[in-house]
Amino acid sequence: MSDTPQSFENFKLNKQLLLAINEAGYEKPTPIQAQALPLALAGHDLLGIAQTGTGKTAAYLLPLLFKLKYAQGKHPRGLVLAPTRELVLQITDEVNRFAKYTDLRSVSLYGGVGPKSQIEALQEGVDLIISTPGRFLDLYNRGEIFTRDLKTMVMDEADKMLDMGFMPQIRSTLEVIPVKRQNMLFSATFSGRVEVLSQEFLEFPERVEVTPQATTAETIRQVKYAVPNLKTKIHLLEFLLRQQELKRVIVFTKSRKNAEAVSNYLGRRDLGEVKVIHANKGQNTRIHSMDLFKAGDVRILVATDVAARGLDITEVSHVINFDVPLIYDDYVHRIGRTGRAEKDGEAITFVNPAEAYHFDKIEGIIRMQVVELSLPEGVEVPPTPFVEKQEYEREIDLQKRKENPDFKGAFHEKKGNPGTNPFKPTEKKRGNKNSKAKKNRSQLKTQSKYKNK
Known part of the structure; x- marks a missing residue:
């Protein structure tokens, strides 16, 4: 397949699909x-490895x-x-686009909403189901x-499905x-777990890998800033968002708490419309926020990694990693x-002292x-602040111990005092004072007793 066809007509697809x-x-x-396409159209089992945003x-x-x-x-x-509700809806949009001139019926199934309307759609008749593993098994x-x-x-985004713990549901579905x-x-990506899944799921597959694993797209300019604190x-985030060239931006955080805090802060700074999506947001709220962002009515979308994969929004000018992801493959999916x-696009990552270790791993x-x-x-x-600095130092110590178990840092236990917890502040010896006073009262009682005799 070295000669890339210059037209979809080379694949002899039907007229309805070619028109769409x-x-x-x-x-x-x-x-x-x-x-x-040629391999799948010929009926082969297929293993496709390609970075996000390549048209999988x-x-x-x-x-x-x-x-x-x-x-x-x-x-x-x-x-x-597919692993997430967002990706299911994204795939459904693509199905509706390509099947526009056919009478094919598709149904999207996902959790977070009641199953009643999904069941009614299934009962009317369906040709194609797009679903998360859990909801599919539930309705089955x-x-x-x-x-x-x-x-x-x-199976789309197989590596993410495994990261999210869907292997039992996948095996139950295969049965x-x-x-x-x-x-x-x-x-x-093609990790060891994806390889195991491919062996269980595929039969004599043809493998297609257009780029090395975990490679980022060449159209993305990547930069980082070393920042000392939160x-x-x-x-820095506010400064960058005041630049005109950042037209439509996704800001990724490591937690729902950070996502809410960042969103609330930006919402008060007159930087354009801001929406936030994470796992605690209701499904309808998340869909509405994504639709507004896609339409260009929202300039800034703050998100956790629930939005890192599969969402096809072609007009995102910048991705900002407010926090470095601890699952390193998620970096590729975020900036994708x-x-x-x-x-063209740009990915900007903020790296604090404790995150430098993780970003080095990502660069590897x-x-x-x-x-x-x-x-x-x-x-x-x-x-x-002193407390934040201590947190960084503790984290860096743990990272160094991970690389070298013999490493002794600033927070290792001191010799001669093995019971002291270095992460816990020293308690006041209030109990000792009480004990001393009790002892004094006891001695006075004894002295008084002998005096009376």
Whole structure:
């Protein structure tokens, strides 16, 4: 497959799909599409490894829709599993785009909302199901999904599904679907666990890998800033967001608490409309926020890693990693939200002293040294509070011990006092004073007793 076809017509897709592809603005196949489409259309099991933003969704949807062709019967003939509700909805949007001129019926299934409307859609008849693993099994166990007609199954973002602990649900699903079927597995990385899953799921697969694992897209310019503390991060973030070139921005944080705090702060700074999404937000709220962001009505989206994968928003100009991700592969997925569809993008990462260790590991995974920029003039750099500084030092000590078990840092236990917890402040010896007073009272009683005698 060295010669990349210059047109989707080379794949001999039906007219309905070609018309929809043309209307969607797809001029030529991406490398993953050019290699995967002929193999999938020929009926092979397929293992696709490609970084996010390279067109993986179309690489499996087009052959799947071609195979389904038209509405038939009441029960599903195709199944796509994805790890998150957001990705399920994103894939559903792509299905609706490509199947526009067909009568194919698709249903998206995901948790966080009641199943009533999803069950009603299934009962009306369906050709293709796009679902999270948990909701699929839930409705199957209720007797609402019949799998005997399934001929094609796709797993998208397989590495994320394993990270989220879906292996038991995946194995349960494989037990209840027909053995004779075409399988496609797509993943941004090929870890040991993904390899094990591919061996269980795929039969003599063709492997397509358009880039080395964990490689970031060439359209993304990556930079980092070394920041001494949390307040400097906040000031730097505000400074950057006041620049006109940051048109549509996703700010990633490590926790829901940080996401809320950052969102609340930015919302008070007159920087444009701000929305926040994380696992504690209701499903309808998250969908509404994403729709507003896609439409351009929201300039800044603050998110945890729930939004790091699979969301195809082509106009994101910048991704800012307010916190360095502790799952290193998530860095690739975070910054993959920009630089999509061959457009340029920029990824900016703030690195505090305790995060430098983790970012070094990330640079090892992506096989490149990210350019470090000096803090811009005008960014306030307040002194690091004592407590925050201690937290960094403890974390750095733990990192050094992880690399070298013999390392003794500033917070190791002192000899001769093994019971002291170095992380716990020393308690006042209030109990000793009480004990001493009690002893004195006892001695006075004894003296008085002998005096009376």
